[in-house]
Amino acid sequence: MNQEKYEKIFRRLKKANPSPRTELVHKSNFELLISVILSAQATDVSVNKATRDLYKVANTPRKMLKLGEKKLKTYIKSIGLYNSKAENIIKTCRILLEKHGGRIPRNREALQSLPGVGRKTANVVLNNAFNQPTIAVDTHIFRVSNRTGLAPGKNVLAVELGLEKRVPEKYKLHAHHWLILLGRYTCLARKPKCHECPIFDLCEYSEKGVIR
Numbered sequence: 001m002n003q004e005k006y007e008k009i010f011r012r013l014k015k016a017n018p019s020p021r022t023e024l025v026h027k028s029n030f031e032l033l034i035s036v037i038l039s040a041q042a043t044d045v046s047v048n049k050a051t052r053d054l055y056k057v058a059n060t061p062r063k064m065l066k067l068g069e070k071k072l073k074t075y076i077k078s079i080g081l082y083n084s085k086a087e088n089i090i091k092t093c094r095i096l097l098e099k100h101g102g103r104i105p106r107n108r109e110a111l112q113s114l115p116g117v118g119r120k121t122a123n124v125v126l127n128n129a130f131n132q133p134t135i136a137v138d139t140h141i142f143r144v145s146n147r148t149g150l151a152p153g154k155n156v157l158a159v160e161l162g163l164e165k166r167v168p169e170k171y172k173l174h175a176h177h178w179l180i181l182l183g184r185y186t187c188l189a190r191k192p193k194c195h196e197c198p199i200f201d202l203c204e205y206s207e208k209g210v211i212r
Contacts, residue, residue, distance in 0.1 A: 001149055005202055010171035012198045013178035020177030022128050029104040029129040031055055036124045037116045042079045050076045061093035061102050088116030106130050133172035135163045140183025149204030
């Protein structure tokens, strides 16, 4: 691919969805952080279902600590790895209160020092909460980037760095959303809906004759 093709890809994705947003339901940066922690190896749908009731009783670090790990588990037990996630959330809330005045940090280093927060989670928070042009690579974006030829890579960091270089600057803020939605609803793992794809003719998957 060349820069002209990158421009065309994101121009079309923007036209199809000018103002994309995360599908995780949240009303504050704290709720966003907790939802993203919970979303690891889980769907946004399952997270939203669990947090709908959770945030009614615990939507701040202090309230979450008061709820406690044991009770927290009863709200998130339908989500995978809920035991370790509950433990990490309680530890994170304690750190937020002790070191950050209950606020969510605006920088990657501080975010990644929180239990349960890795590079992908930090990127999601920085992008959605603070409008930083970060690109969080999940399984959908990893697949789309490799399949289309947009940013091939053997691991998520390689793909992220590839996207950082190739996504035109003016599209970086929303690039994460466009790619994840493309992978979630169109560029599916087993049966991609290529003929519904807005970038079908620009994709190396179709150029190789895999789909006709």
